[in-house]
Amino acid sequence: MRPFTKHTGLAAPLDLANVDTDMIIPKQFLKSIKRTGFGKNLFDELRYEDEGQPDQECDGRPIREEFILNQPRYKGASVLLARQNFGCGSSREHAPWALDDYGFRSVIAPSFADIFYNNCFKNGLLPIVLQTEEVDQLFAEVALREGAEIIVDLENQTVTSPSGTQFEFMVDNFRKHCLLNGLDDIGLTLQQESSIRRYEEKRMNDAPWLFLSRGQ
Amino acid sequence: MSGKTLYDKLWDSHLVQQRDDGSALIYIDLQLLHEVTSPQAFEGLRIxxxxxxRVSSSLATPDHNVPTTKKERISGVDGIEDPVSKIQVTTLDDNCNEFGITEFNMKDIRQGIVHVVGPEQGATLPGMTVVCGDSHTSTHGAFGALAHGIGTSEVEHVLATQCLVQKKSRNMLVRVDGELSPWVSAKDVVLAIIGAIGTAGGTGYAIEFGGTGIQSLSMEGRMTVCNMAIEAGARVGLIAVDDTTINYVEGRPYAPKGAHWDMAVEAWKELVSDQDAQFDEVVVLKSEDIKPQVTWGTSPEMVIAIDEAIPRSEDQTDPVKKEGYARAWKYMGLEGKTMLADITLDRVFIGSCTNSRIEDLRIAAQVVKGRKVASTLKQAIVVPGSGLVKAQAEKEGLDVIFEAAGLEWREPGCSMCLAMNADKLGNGEHCASTSNRNFEGRQGFGGRTHLVSPAMAAAAAIAGHFVDVNEFVKH
Incomplete structure (x- = not known):
């Protein structure tokens, strides 16, 4: 996994609460068996006027001019400002894959849905929860000046607004450690192989019916 | 020291390793796999x-994008007309063959929606941890199992290590007290709960559903309630084990037998919250207050009882709600409409992991029996949750009742719940749907979904618009 340490980037404000994973990446694009290539269909229904199809070229499609990612001033944005309960709905990891593929490195919101929040960390995308007032301030500052950048510092757990105000955020130590070092979760868990085997032995004794092999 | 909640007990019995920062490794007993969220996980293993x-802990079946017409289903995976869907389903077959995982493929009568198939086979058992790359995995909590929806990276992690990295959630109890009114179902109960606590109300919590209103539900009904825990923001929904649970599990193909069965039943009786257990949050609803529910907007929390007026944006004070309501009104085309009955329906969908079990189909059939689908409707489809549900329904003659009433009887799969196959809504069409999400575009580009119970969907199919099923059946 690509590590995340510190990132400075253009912020795009998505001023909409309860953005669900169907909005982030509609179902027709979930038929892919790859992890990449979802960026062009990120927010497909908000971004384009027509119904997108998998494997379709997106360059000539009619766009919704008012949508933030279609506004020239937010071209190249890598920090997404969002509202409450971002990422609610399905468990599709295609949502963080699409955000990542588009070029986002971090999403800042007052709250996230659990599964989405969790999925982000597996993909080097940093979800940050700030107080509602702090998010409000970021929205206001980003609207004020074209090209406004936000600094996200994972090591120090701070977000710096375009005007230089610093906000602190919380992150679990283990997730932080993995993200800072780009560590593969599976490799780390497999280091605990003996603990897992010990658990299995005990459990097989207490609840043997859980370990019966199934026929076809 | 206070007692433990059911969630605490399940957590403790699966804890492999606790870390200092609160995260933990928990052991997974059963992983269900389907074609959409597993290909990248298998690819990761290969790389x-x-x-x-432990291959015996996994069970797979294609469901999300399998076609549901007889024409396409007759030749199994080869019959899938959409080439992209076909590749995904074939990939699941290939991966299961390569890694030695049991799969109910498209030609197997046991194929169906993972959350219908697991319990039906007795693969889902009380006291287990169950995961699947699908948010509606919370369904299995109806068995007193700890069931999480997970992402694809976690699917790979569980395949490789049999463990999941998790942080313990807080405990919430949602109690529904008293006897439910006639024609008020599990679906109405859970929609009313979501209406009360909101789509983020359960975020960070494991919700245990309790009270007499829940205890009186069948296993099918309990699965419907736990299924939609995620729609209230909770990854985990739970219901304590009782005789209803044990009777349902007994004799199923994968359920323990003989001495193992006796031993398991003894252990399962402990799967209830202790009398003195402390919950971080308690919400109480009265059954008598719950009427048939219908969603009017684009979030499951935008829900009202059938006899209520559709709420208006201008009556909202919270600015976020105001904006959300205005957007939903526009998307749903509600201008000039005050009551749910004012909405003309285009399609009706009875199915999905929320409501496609035999009990759901029986109730829907009871409502449409001897009646005809409204001529204004473009389509009404009934999609059973599995091949075995379909066979059982046909044995009872339900298919004949549906077809005589003008509803289409389909092959099992997720179908119009998320429109990954050919079953979808057209732009601007209104649908009475027994599924779980009414998000923008969920059932098709520009489609307008109204979530309801099977009985309400069936009554709406006949009337052509929403009606109170309780009144409807009297005439």
């Missing part, structure tokens, strides 16, 4: 040269 830790 790293890893093997599944």
């Amino acid at each position: 790293a040269g890893r093997k599944p830790w």
Whole structure:
């Protein structure tokens, strides 16, 4: 996994609460068996006027001019400002894959849905929860000046607004450690192989019916 | 020291390793797999040269994008007309063959929606941890099992290590007290709960559903309630084990037998919250207050009882709600409409992991029996949750009742719930749907979904618009 340490980037404000994973990446694009290539269909229904199809070229499609990612001033944005309960709905990891593929490195919101929040960390995308007032301030500052950048510092757990105000955020130590070092979760868990085997032995004794092999 | 909640007990019995920062490794007993969220996980295993830790803990079946017409289904995977869907379903078959995982493929009568198939086979058992790359995995909590929806990276992690990295959730109890009114179902109960606590109300919590209103539900009904825990923001929904649970599990193909069965039943009786257990949050609803529910907007929390007026944006004070309501009104085309009955329906969908079990189909059939679908409707489809549900329904003659009433009787799968196959809504069409999400575009580009119970969907199919099923059946 690509590590995340510190990132400075253009912020795009998505001023909409309860953005669900169907909005982030509609179902027709979930038929892919790859992890990449979802960026062009990120927010497909908000971004384009027509119904997108998998494997379709997106360059000539009619766009919704008012949508933030279609506004020239937010071209190249890598920090997404969002509202409450971002990422609610399905468990599709295609949502963080699409955000990542588009070029986002971090999403800042007052709250996230659990599964989405969790999925982000597996993909080097940093979800940050700030107080509602702090998010409000970021929205206001980003609207004020074209090209406004936000600094996200994972090591120090701070977000710096375009005007230089610093906000602190919380992150679990283990997730932080993995993200800072780009560590593969599976490799780390497999280091605990003996603990897992010990658990299995005990459990097989207490609840043997859980370990019966199934026929076809 | 206070007692433990059911969630605490399940957590403790699966804890492999606790870490200092609150995260933990928990052991997974059952992983259900389907075609949409597993290909990248298997690919990850291949790239790293890893093997599944314990293949007998996995069970797979294609469901999300299998076609549901007889024409396409007759020749199994080869009959799928959409080439992209076909590749995904074939990939699941290939991966299961390569890694030695049991799969109910498209030609197997046991194929169906994972959350219908697991319990039906007795693969889902009380006291287990169950995961699947699908948010509606919370369904299995109806068995007193700890069931999480997970992402694809976690699917790979569980395949490779049999464990999941998790942080313990807080405990919430949602109690529904008293006897439910006639024609008020599990679906109405859970929609009313979501209406009360909101789509983020359960975020960070494991919700245990209790009270007499829940205890009186069948296993099918309990699965419907736990299924939609995620729509209230909770990854986990739970219901304590009782005789209803044990009777349902007994004799199923994968359920323990003989001495193992006796031993298991003894253990399962402990799967209830202790009398003195402390919950971080308690919400109480009265059954008598719950009427048939219908969603009017684009979030499951935008829900009202059938006899209520559709709420208006201008009556809202919270600015976020105001904006959300205005957007939903526009998307749903509600201008000039005050009551749910004012909405003309285009399609009706009875199915999905929320409501496609035999009990759901029986109730829907009871409502439409001897009646005809409204001529204004473009389509009404009934999609059973599995091949076995379909066979059982046909044995009872339900298919004949549906077809005589003008509803289409389909092959099992997720179908119009998320429109990954050919079953979808057209732009601007209104649908009475027994599924779980009414998000923008969920059932098709520009489609307008109204979530309801099977009985309400069936009554709406006949009337052509929403009606109170309780009144409807009297005439």
